[in-house]
Amino acid sequence: MAVQFELTKRYIEELKDLIQAGEEKKVLQLIGDLHAADIAEIYDEINIGEAKFLFLLLDGEMAADVLAELDEDDREKFLKVLPSDVIARQFIEKMDSDDAADVIADLSEKRKKEVLLHIDDVDQAGEIVELLAYDEDTAGGLMAKELIKVNENWTILTCLKEMSKQAAGVDEVYYVYVVNDNDILKGTVSLKRMLLSQNRSKIKDISNTDVISVKTDTPSEEVANIMKKYDLVALPVINSIGRLLGRITIDDVVDVIKEEAEKDYQMASGISEDVESTDNVWLLTRARIPWLLIGLLGGVLVAKVIGLYEIDLGMYPEMAFFIPLIAAMGGNVGVQSSAIIVQGLANNTLGIESTFTKLMKELTVAGINGITLAGLIFLYNVLATDSFALTLTVSIALFSVIIFASFFGTFIPLLLNRIKVDPALATGPFITTLNDIMGLFIYLMIGRILYGVF
Amino acid sequence: MAVQFELTKRYIEELKDLIQAGEEKKVLQLIGDLHAADIAEIYDEINIGEAKFLFLLLDGEMAADVLAELDEDDREKFLKVLPSDVIARQFIEKMDSDDAADVIADLSEKRKKEVLLHIDDVDQAGEIVELLAYDEDTAGGLMAKELIKVNENWTILTCLKEMSKQAAGVDEVYYVYVVNDNDILKGTVSLKRMLLSQNRSKIKDISNTDVISVKTDTPSEEVANIMKKYDLVALPVINSIGRLLGRITIDDVVDVIKEEAEKDYQMASGISEDVESTDNVWLLTRARIPWLLIGLLGGVLVAKVIGLYEIDLGMYPEMAFFIPLIAAMGGNVGVQSSAIIVQGLANNTLGIESTFTKLMKELTVAGINGITLAGLIFLYNVLATDSFALTLTVSIALFSVIIFASFFGTFIPLLLNRIKVDPALATGPFITTLNDIMGLFIYLMIGRILYGVF
Numbered sequence: 001m002a003v004q005f006e007l008t009k010r011y012i013e014e015l016k017d018l019i020q021a022g023e024e025k026k027v028l029q030l031i032g033d034l035h036a037a038d039i040a041e042i043y044d045e046i047n048i049g050e051a052k053f054l055f056l057l058l059d060g061e062m063a064a065d066v067l068a069e070l071d072e073d074d075r076e077k078f079l080k081v082l083p084s085d086v087i088a089r090q091f092i093e094k095m096d097s098d099d100a101a102d103v104i105a106d107l108s109e110k111r112k113k114e115v116l117l118h119i120d121d122v123d124q125a126g127e128i129v130e131l132l133a134y135d136e137d138t139a140g141g142l143m144a145k146e147l148i149k150v151n152e153n154w155t156i157l158t159c160l161k162e163m164s165k166q167a168a169g170v171d172e173v174y175y176v177y178v179v180n181d182n183d184i185l186k187g188t189v190s191l192k193r194m195l196l197s198q199n200r201s202k203i204k205d206i207s208n209t210d211v212i213s214v215k216t217d218t219p220s221e222e223v224a225n226i227m228k229k230y231d232l233v234a235l236p237v238i239n240s241i242g243r244l245l246g247r248i249t250i251d252d253v254v255d256v257i258k259e260e261a262e263k264d265y266q267m268a269s270g271i272s273e274d275v276e277s278t279d280n281v282w283l284l285t286r287a288r289i290p291w292l293l294i295g296l297l298g299g300v301l302v303a304k305v306i307g308l309y310e311i312d313l314g315m316y317p318e319m320a321f322f323i324p325l326i327a328a329m330g331g332n333v334g335v336q337s338s339a340i341i342v343q344g345l346a347n348n349t350l351g352i353e354s355t356f357t358k359l360m361k362e363l364t365v366a367g368i369n370g371i372t373l374a375g376l377i378f379l380y381n382v383l384a385t386d387s388f389a390l391t392l393t394v395s396i397a398l399f400s401v402i403i404f405a406s407f408f409g410t411f412i413p414l415l416l417n418r419i420k421v422d423p424a425l426a427t428g429p430f431i432t433t434l435n436d437i438m439g440l441f442i443y444l445m446i447g448r449i450l451y452g453v454f
Numbered sequence: 455m456a457v458q459f460e461l462t463k464r465y466i467e468e469l470k471d472l473i474q475a476g477e478e479k480k481v482l483q484l485i486g487d488l489h490a491a492d493i494a495e496i497y498d499e500i501n502i503g504e505a506k507f508l509f510l511l512l513d514g515e516m517a518a519d520v521l522a523e524l525d526e527d528d529r530e531k532f533l534k535v536l537p538s539d540v541i542a543r544q545f546i547e548k549m550d551s552d553d554a555a556d557v558i559a560d561l562s563e564k565r566k567k568e569v570l571l572h573i574d575d576v577d578q579a580g581e582i583v584e585l586l587a588y589d590e591d592t593a594g595g596l597m598a599k600e601l602i603k604v605n606e607n608w609t610i611l612t613c614l615k616e617m618s619k620q621a622a623g624v625d626e627v628y629y630v631y632v633v634n635d636n637d638i639l640k641g642t643v644s645l646k647r648m649l650l651s652q653n654r655s656k657i658k659d660i661s662n663t664d665v666i667s668v669k670t671d672t673p674s675e676e677v678a679n680i681m682k683k684y685d686l687v688a689l690p691v692i693n694s695i696g697r698l699l700g701r702i703t704i705d706d707v708v709d710v711i712k713e714e715a716e717k718d719y720q721m722a723s724g725i726s727e728d729v730e731s732t733d734n735v736w737l738l739t740r741a742r743i744p745w746l747l748i749g750l751l752g753g754v755l756v757a758k759v760i761g762l763y764e765i766d767l768g769m770y771p772e773m774a775f776f777i778p779l780i781a782a783m784g785g786n787v788g789v790q791s792s793a794i795i796v797q798g799l800a801n802n803t804l805g806i807e808s809t810f811t812k813l814m815k816e817l818t819v820a821g822i823n824g825i826t827l828a829g830l831i832f833l834y835n836v837l838a839t840d841s842f843a844l845t846l847t848v849s850i851a852l853f854s855v856i857i858f859a860s861f862f863g864t865f866i867p868l869l870l871n872r873i874k875v876d877p878a879l880a881t882g883p884f885i886t887t888l889n890d891i892m893g894l895f896i897y898l899m900i901g902r903i904l905y906g907v908f
Contacts, residue, residue, distance in 0.1 A: 075522040231705035251685035261715030269793035299779025320774040325753025339723035
């Protein structure tokens, strides 16, 4: 039985040594019966020359599987060094249509045409061209053409025969789709149901007509939500008149679900591209500096705001002590509020409450938190400082900042979503900076007034 | 064909009116052929009395499905008002073993026993008791007992007959598991392969022995990573001697994948419980106040640090202008670094680089960002202020803070992970606060030195 593979530094070193020495047999022994996904992981750790050596050792089917599993940037590097006819015949022809289209989509326009011309199977080339036409973030971009379909008027016996032919090209069956004479999707029939029924029954009579499907232009986020909600492992894709065009399988959608959830986290953390710690320094820098520049600009604006109160600060330097506290609390509350809204929007779990109800609820939460925290800092300052003006200023400002930050944190992502901008933009550095500026303005203004009074 | 259901305010109002009027028939018409997941969504929007009315109208199978789909807190509320024998006979007996165990696990100890005693099918009760023994965050806690298994020595024909019996209790087949006479897992055989082979072939000869499995105590995060990596829709679970105990299906793991990704985001946003915007004010407050208290404590410590420099600030109040900028940039950089590490740890994509290599790379990125940003703020201050001491202080401090914040942001989550603490703790308010304190200390210290020089 297969044991789960664990990549170690020692393993990679041994492999590299064997490749260097050109020991083809020993390399094959070491790779043994690894899964394509494991071999793809190895590619992350070796150089392009070693990768090429390894690729040539793999048999065709496996090489194509590994190529489909590689990261986009690794794949691009690798395909660059291969001629178009090798790509077409050794890889593309052995892939499922959705993987093949993904690989070809990353090539330059010129190379795309070359590779397509070298595919011998005209049907397959046609399917790939069809898939390439769909936006990659839609159901059309996710679907594969491989599926098993049967006519509603067939008997189970005819079906089983027909399926034996079709099944050879399909990795996993999951559902058998039922269509009418015009290829319009009418339902599904499970293999289990066929096993349990008489061979002479008509498909029509044992099929489940209550089938959920999506159109080619359904956004992939919606596809993911549907498959997650209804626990589907495969989802048929139809065109506008209901004709069955392909199916989306859960493994592709798991990636979408994960990427969507991670994208929101990355946005909130001020990372603008999908990077991993194994990426190179240049990529890591590029993904991070845009938000830092926004933070810097925000900091300069905040400096301007504080500058308006230079004289006050000269007279009451203790006012400066609580500047970071006010700024940080505004930021924290804003990030909390926006995270809840952004996750709710992404998961479609905001419910049917109106924006007004949501804001009221959020402000109630903010009110409770604000009173608690302002109360605590009031007690602390009563004990720790002898300036009552400062004590009162910090508490009133903290309460106000918490209320404002919750309001912005809730309202801005909802507003962005309404005007079709990604609401995750409103999390992270953007909302933090906005709340910094607003919070300090409130703090210093209240301070000026109260120091005048007491 | 089923159209995707969309919950609207009007729909809920109509439903509530019909329930109030006791119009059973019309309610059933309105609910029509909704999926259990859709009905579960409706339960979020109606009160407990209305929910009970609706439940009694549903037929048994559907009622059990809806119960399995409900949020844990909704389900608890609802089960509280039902007697134990109704729970056992109307719901539990109609559920798959994993869903049944999940529902029972949420009951009080006393109710658990009562419900188990009321289950008429002794085998089912035994299975549930077995499943209840596993930690819910392990493979044992995720698996269901329902699966189809065949003996390796059977022929396809015997198999098909046996499977017809077993299949009735299994929702989705996916794979047929092959075991030996001692119930030890030997491989899988696909329905497709059976369709394509002779009826007299032995299972042994057409089965795939290269099957990935997990033990009952494998953590659910690892289960999710394995299923995602190898694109599996079902994963068999074995005990320490290899006996087949159950299987985990992808729909349960999709939830784990999503929850894991979201948990890290929530931690980074300072939210300590899994809350949604539709939760009540009390839950929303409780999830948020712990991190705000940490932020408040941090703010007070920062105030103490700045307090050490009260005299300097009285003399050079313009030093206060850039306090928020230094604090915010330290926070932003720390959050970026820690997010990359935390995501890498969660996805197992940190590669085989050593901690030292990672830190060096991170510091290089920080160096590039630090020089760029410090350079920009230097230029700005040369133009905007006439204090060279301030100009130099801000730039040097900004550079140092970026370096330190990257170091902590990378090192602390790796350290926490090493000592088996959730590394996500090191994101969000905690790392922000630490960087605030350290950053301002550096800033004010450099300021004191440079103002002394210039």
